[in-house]
Amino acid sequence: MSVRPPRGLNPSSTTETGLGILEYELMSERASALGRQGLKVEEALAALRNGEAKGKVGVEQETLVDAAAEAVWALFVHREICGLRNNRDVIQRYGIPGEVLARLGAKPRHA
Helix, strand or coil: CCCCCCCCCCCCCHHCCCHHHHHHHHHHHHHHHHHHHHHHHHHHHHHHHHHHCCCCCCCHHHHHHHHHHHHHHHHHHHHHHCCCCCCCHHHHHHHHCHHCCCCCCCCCCCC
C-alpha cells in the first residue's frame, strides 16, 4: 500500500513551468509594491504628526492631511487589487486618524 502526501505538500508540475515561475514573480512584485506603499503611508503619517507637533495650522496642515489621505487611498486600492478587502487592521496598525480617513478619495482642498 502506498501513501501519497497531501496535494499541498506535493510539488505541482505548474511550479516547474514558465507559468508557475511567472506567477511566483508576480506575487513577489505585488508583495513588494504593497510594502513600498506601506512605507509611503508611514512617511506621510509621520509628516502629519510632526506638523501637528509643530503647531502647523491652516493650509500647511491641510496639505499634510491631503498627502496622508492620498497615500492611504493608494494603499487601500492596491490592497483591494490584491484581494485584501478588509482595511480595519491596516487602519489600526498604522494608526490612521479620522481626519485622514474622512478625506480618502477626495480631491485635495488646496492644490
